[in-house]
Amino acid sequence: MTIVTPLPLRASSTRRDALRFYGTWLAVILVILILPRVFSSGGSLTTFSLAGISIIFALSYNILLGQTGLLSFGHAVYYGLGGFLAVHAINFLGAAKWPVPLPVVPLIGGFAGLAFALLLGWVSTRRGGTAFAMISLGVGELVASSTLILRSFFGGEAGITTNRTKLLHSFGFSFGLQIQIYYLVAAWTIIALVAMYALTRTPFGRMCNAVRDNPERVQFIGFDPHVIRFIAFTFAGFFAGSAGALSAINFEIANSAYLGAQQSGLALFAAYIGGIGVFIGPIVGAIFITYLSLVLSDLSSVWQLYFGLIFIAVVAFAPEGIAGLLLRHRPIWRAGEIMRVLRAYLVAAPPTAMMLTGLVLGVEIVARHAVDSRDNPMMHLFGLSMDTSGPLSWAIAAVLTLGGFAIARVTWTGVARAWDDAMTAARAEGYLT
């Protein structure tokens, strides 16, 4: 992984640094507490809960991909099994009337993920790179296919349902209301965030980075990369399992979709689009993906296609992800050269937007044409309605796309030039080594 920038080693000895560090965490906690007061509708509460679960899942995925350099295509296995174990635990505990409150259940899911990661991880992590990717894919398919065989445990196609309110009520919480689930998810998100951040700061976290960057060298200094990969894998399994349990609590159901390839793909998308090189990246990605999936699915019937296209665009043009891309501007910002780059962005924005509008228009026309062109050729997009059966809409889409592309190409070279100038200036002022 050459694209990953190592986390800066910092002693955080100065008081100011410590203040900034704890201030950031406090601010995050404050925002999480205040959010439901500002956006109190049921829809936004659900969105926040989903985002919290995605954040844990994406961060757990990044323990593998970003920190240890393991590209997994089967991470949902641990998420899903955590979810299933949580549902079974709730059902069992509720029926047996054991005095276990619901907030403990994510821990059960986490240990389920951990147990399965211990079971499957040793074989999976023998080698990194492509071999690991293949094995994770195989193991993922193996477990996902088993859901239809082991029906009593996985509930076949329908899945297993539960009732989260059957457990022991704690502190007056029955966890029937979404707001209570929100706080449960929020609390777990903060715990997982702190734990996973702390993990990156331990010597073990550093060894993971070393395995990612140069496994031979790790072996040479007397550590076994296999063991380090395996331990990282179990940690990732634990947090994925707890995320799966939270998801099962949120929906009160676990089904085969939880551990399918699609779910693994979502973790990959979220972590990578956000940026795998920095800790905040997967958080940004998870929020972005959650928000986008909820908003886009309302706007367009082909929203998943846009998902894939965004992912490809990130891989091709911004391999450090959204967070990495933003962080790249920091030296320029500090050098006071940001305006130069911003101006170039402003110039490039209109033709780029034009090109993207044309592309979206084209996709929507094709989609409308393929689905129900006979029934309803009229399409509503960007507040306008147009007839997709005529050649006019096709022509508009083509002109916007091609014209936008032609102009955008020129303006983006301008951006590259402005970027180079600003970087040179920043380097001259010593903000960049």
Added chain:
Amino acid sequence: MSELIFTSTLNGILFGMLLFLMASGLTVIYSMLGVLNFAHAGFYMLGAFFGYQLSRWFGFWPALLIAPLAAGTLGAAVEHYGLRNVHRNGHAAELLFTFGLAYVIQETVQVIWGKAPVDYRVPELLDFPAFTVFSTNYPAYKVFMLAMALVIFAVLLLGIKRTRIGMIVQAALTHPQMVAHLGHNVGQIFMLVFGLGTALAAVAGVIAGPALVTQSDMAALLGPILFVVIVVGGLGSLPGALIASLLIGLLQTFAVAINTSLGSLFGSLDPAHAPSLLTDIWNVSIAQIAPVLPYLLLVLILIFRPMGLLGTRAT
């Protein structure tokens, strides 16, 4: 019992050869470009859908020619405009690019042709029983598929052994660095190989489409098995891919067939009425243990022989 063994062997070989058509393209691409093309099964699916659409417009036989060409051109374009630019960010980025591409192909197919299976039929010319064994009719189209797969296999083998491109491909299997140092136009060869590989996958799609179900999840169902084939065979080994393809083809067919003969799980499914045993393989909801077997094989191979059956190179 002998009927079961006969038809299962035939179907197993047929499925294995189809797997090999795809795995060969994937293996050659992996060997030369060093990238595991996640979208390979996507091109197989595109082949099936292109074949369906073109055979509705022009008939099956022109479609058999045009669809792979179109898919191959698309593949070459993907290499030229996409993968090549991603390459500077390393192999992981290339892998992720093809992963995203697989996703986009899947969604695009869903947008254009919908989620339901399309009515891709066996051409009338071949819509008759070829021969009857033990009171079971063996359709002529399957014989045609088998013949096609064998012919392409032979052409591929000859192409690799006898042609200049084949020599370079062969050299790249064992000495990829040397080929580059010898001053071949590597970029152009890469594009050509990628196009050829995807075209091969599309051929498999065009001819498998009518016999199996042509629908938007066929890539997702077959893609992972394809990786099992090349891992079990040994990454970068063409003969290994052939052996693994046939092994998995036979394994799955026999697993399904034995289940059927037991009658306990498939009591309602009389083989005479079912469209094809191969359909069951793709149809996870019907086959019970068969879909898991390749992955079990994969895990076992990785435990006991991580380089695969005939592989020599560590990944």
